[in-house]
Every structure is written in C-alpha cells, then in structure tokens.
Amino acid sequence: MTAPRFARPRTLDEALALLAADPEGWTPVHGGTDLLVRMRMGMAAPRGLLDLTGIPGFGDIRVEDGQVVIGAGATHAALAADERVRTHAPALARAAGLIGSPAIRNRGTLGGNLANASPAADTVPPLFVVGAEVALRGPDGVRWVPIEDFASGPGRTVRGATDLVVAVRFPAQGREVRSAFERLGTRKALAISKVSVAVAARVEADGTLREVRVALGAVAPTVIRARETEGVLEGAVWGGEVARAACDAVRREARPITDLRAGEAYRREMCGVLLERAVATIVDGSRS
C-alpha cells in the first residue's frame, strides 16, 4: 500500500497544527483497523497518514466532575476491561468486548470507531443511551457534540477537516442507571453487526422502569434513538403486554435496508428479540 507522507506527532497541538496547515493532505490514523482495510481494498488513498499513536495519554480514561472522560485513543480492549466503564456504562464495555477479535480490539479505538461512522459501529448505541458527548478539537478549541448529532450519514460526521476527535464523555451514573447491549452477527467474532440494540434505564424497587433510553444500530443510515419504544417502557413494569407493545414499537421504529449482511424483515424482527434480551439483562441485574 502507498501513502506518500507520514507524521507521528508527539503532542495533540502538533497534530492539530499539521492538520490545520493542510486539512486535505492528512488522514488521521490510530489503530488502523478500518483505514488500512479500506486502503487495502482501494477504497481509501490517503495523501498523508497522521499517526496519533505517538501522543502520550491520548487513550486515558478518567472520572472528573461527575463525568467519565475517555480519550479517543482508548482501545476497545481497554474499554472492555476498564472498571469505571464497566460500572458507569456496562453497555459500552460489553459492546467494546464484542468488536472484531482480540487482535482487532487491541488496536481499534473508540475515536476511530466514531470517526469511521459506520451505522453498525458497536460502540455508538451504548453511547446514545448513556447520553454521551464527543469532543472535537480544532484550531479554535474544543466543542462538545451530543453523540446523536455526531454522525450525519454512513461514513459521514460533523467533524471538520481541521478537527480531531479527542474524547468522549458521559455522566458517571454508577449502577443507579443500568445499561445493556445486544447484537447479532453471522458469528461471534469478526462479524459486523446485522442489528444491535442498547438500552439504559433506572429500575425502581417495584420494577418500574424510569429514564428509559433505547438506541438501534445497523437499521438506519446512522444509529437512531427509538423514542416510541422508550415511551412504551417509561414508567412501566417489564413483561407481558408491556414487552409485546415495546417490541411492536421497536420493530416499527427500525428503518432497515436489505444488504449483504441481512434482510430488511429479519433485521426488523430481530430488533424486538434484542430489545427483550437487553431489557431482561437490566431488570435481572437490578435484582441481584
């Protein structure tokens, strides 16, 4: 593969300066698990590779001011293993642990998964339901973008040509608000999701669901919230009629297409199945 130029800046400022000077001339790369595949397949031909792996602390995870802040360079393996992520966003830890294979998870990063903007990106539905924001840093400083506004279509985001994705944050809500993630692929490893569902909710002592959020992956041009489904579940106790109504709602809200990975009808049906699994995980977890 060819790439005419390469830079491995040692600071974020240096990386941003290079990008600002020649926005079209550099393609940011970190783990390379998406970009190198696209280069190999002739779908990407960067004029220069801006390697972000040399920036110390770019993948750090910390909790500050009631927020979990994850550096864009955090690998999927790091997310899956991190106690703070597992506590405050179990759906994200689970999704990160299901991506690709161990070797992919050791290289691929959260920032890369977001910037790549696949509708099937597994980290995104969990970030939707925990109310995450994405930090874009450019020459004029940092702006935080709600995750729901970040991807604008398949492979497209609101990241400007001189911006880098530098971090993701979400409230450190502890185990009070629980979240779960379910996905379906052709097999357990190295399979892009055909459908994925993330759910977050607080479960009251009597089983009533509060602050319910549901997000769906791979069934629309971007990850989407399933607000009608959330409305059915909000203030309700899971089971029987509620479960049936919620599954009906989520199947209505999904807007899947038929492609090489799955058919439209199958995807729609599976939204209901995965919703049941995810909510059951949350409700069962609240009893333990």
Added chain:
Amino acid sequence: MKQLPEDLVSIRLTVNGVVRSLDVHPGETLLEVLRGRLRLTGTKRGCEVGECGACTVVLDGRAVNSCLVLAVQADGAEVLTVEGLAREGALHPLQRAFLEHGAVQCGFCTPGMLMSAHALLAQDPSPTPDAVRRAIAGNLCRCTGYQAIVDAVLAAAGEANSS
C-alpha cells in the same frame, strides 16, 4: 524517527530480541516488513484485512494483526513472532503441545494461533477453555476444527503451571 528523502521513514524496532533499524515506506505494513525485509516468513500473509489471524504477532505484549499495523507505527516497539518462540533449538512448550495434540494440520494458521495463545498465557496463565476459545476467535483454522488447538493451549498452560 526521522523523515528521509523519497518519503522513507527510519524506524527502529526490536524483533525477537534483536534490534532492527530500517527505512520503510509510510504505507508499508508490519507484515510486509517482517516477511519481505527481515525474511521472517513464519508470520503468514492471509486475508490482509484482519479477518483470518494468520499474520498475528505479539506487539508490546499484545496480539495484533500485523497486516493492520503500519511498520512506521511499530517504531520503538517490541515484536515477537513465531520465530522467537523456540529457544536454543528447543521448541516452546506451546509449540510442543501443538505437535503432541495434533493441533497442526496444514499449518498455515499455526504461527498466528501460537502467537494469540502466547499473548493469552502471558496475561492469563490458567485460562478456562472458554478463555482460550475467545483468545483465538480471530484466528481461522480450516483443518482442525479447533478442539485440538484448544486442548494444546490448555495442556501448555497446565505444564507451565505444574513446573
């Protein structure tokens, strides 16, 4: 690391304990450098898109697909390939276990399997069978049906723990 004329980049990495300095193209992968420049052809070239695991090496202690790592990104890193497993002519316990359990058939996946297993045992010396299966989930084998490989990794772990 300095940028050379003709867009070559000087890198220095440690491969199987030996420091190597070489000038590489920015688009060259670690796999290409290992096989083409260093003639370490034990690491296999399979799908080249991260789906088969034949090119798995251990980079700074972690299993990676060397087809998806740019050689320039390995500057300063430590790389372990299948050639680095045997010591003074004696096979590594994992290699011996693979042979004893019939975990090698055509052999193409074997180096990658060994390196994934090696990375696993470094982090988890007493893995469960499920942990072994998860560790090799990114390594395709079209001959063995995997069971012999899982048995071999568990046997090597047991041997290391009992000695």
